Amino acid sequence: MMSWSHHLIITPILLPMATAALLLLIDERNRTTKALISLVSILLLAMNAVVLFRIESGPNDFENVYLLGNWAAPFGIVLVIDGLSALMLLLASLLAVASHVFALARWHAVGAHYHSLFQLLLVGVNGAFLTGDLFNLFVFFEVMLAASYGLLLHGTGTLRVKAGMHYIAVNLVAALFFLIGVSLIYGTAGTLNMADLALRMPQMEPDRLMLMEAGAGVLGVAFLIKVGMWPLCFWLPGAYSAASAPVAGMFAILSKVGIYVILRLTMLLFGSGPSAGFGADVLLFGGIATLVFGTIGVLASQALGRLAGYSVLVSSGTLLMVLGINDGIVSSGALLYLVSSTLTIGAFFMLIELVERGQDAGANVLAVTMEAYGDGEEHDMAEGEGVTMPGTMAILGVCFAACGILLSGLPPLSGFIAKFAMLSAMMGTGSIGTTPGAAVWTLIVLVIFSGIAALIAMTRAGIRTFWGSLEGTVPRVLVVEVVPVMFLLSLTLLLTIEAGPVMRYMDATIRTLANPAAYIDAVRNAVVIEGWGPGTGAKAGGSL
Incomplete structure (x- = not known):
């Protein structure tokens, strides 16, 4: 019989799913009750993720494969937990805690069913990280998208509705491509189980492999x-x-779902064999174009929300380039960069709502105009004249400076450590020992330049917001709003302090991904429980 701890694998899916169903039964007027239930569920989810992460970070004989319905692979649905999925589960749960606490100040009450949609978003995200077959990846992808549609439209405003309609249309097209791709793969290979696909691909005829x-x-x-x-x-x-601030903060993890799936399938299906390196050039040059476009957007952005949005593209472009290089040592640093940038961007989206609170909508545009043409009222500052820095603005300013340091990759925080690990590996130092070519030097220059661009943009925005504000008013900020921002930034400080153990974990995770045989054996050798359900066997699960 399986141990109770084995059920921790399915808990990240069942817990938010059950919570979402329960919250739908509670009247919307009982917002305090719904918020409390949702908060308890997310805290339990975070505790579960911490336990799974600790199990995966140390030597153990934990059974990593969960057979739903007691059906063996490849016919049954399997959930698989390894170093990468445990890391992503922990990252998503920590971001969810901060986002949910931030929303408790006011955002959860500006629309209906916020908490249920938030819990369903977690179902989709966690399921995508855990599933071992492509069909259920499609199911969880759709659950995630459906919940994100409602969350993006949560609140009021023409701009939000317009952006939401664009978001829904684009992602519906993405879902259509997903379904077409899954159908082609199943029609060619006869299976959607990832481990089974990895076994069948080397045995395919050339024409079928092309369709695959x-x-x-x-x-x-x-x-x-x-x-x-x-x-x-x-x-x-x-x-x-x-999007509203807590929703945008949580959306920081959604783009990383795509990075996770691409990394997983690249290492599992296209790491070796006749299709080795498939799509690497697309990822490399697409990542370069994305990084350049995001960097230009960061420099051109006057609104802080747009600056944060383009920072997501800079993060995605950097990670896509690393996936295109397909080098294990560089990928280890990229995993740290993924975690650090996600935490930073999530904190930054929430911080933007606080620092812009009370500002006039056209203040930034007017400030830029005055910078270019002057206000015609320049005068020398008299003795004792100046602007005081209240406590609230001081705290927000420190958090803003920390976001700027992290986004630009300046020392000493985790953004610098992650970029240093990637760049040093690209340059041929450390354990690679190879001389980089012209393409790699181009990547190095782009990564450095994107950091400089982020520094320029954040410095400009910080001066305009904290030192040159036209209103001169101090926003009213609740403790429940500033604590989540400080919590996420403190996690980046923890990554900095524990950089050695963190990098060892990232190295071990990449080595495991680079050895797909362990993943395949764990899924294929997982057998059903004897005397229970539809199958018979000796034990449940398998070990990576």
């Missing part, structure tokens, strides 16, 4: 749309900047 790769290419388009690869990214900055 075509299906994978169509499937990849769906995730590249979600990642925001250029030229599929024009919807993202507008949609993310129009």
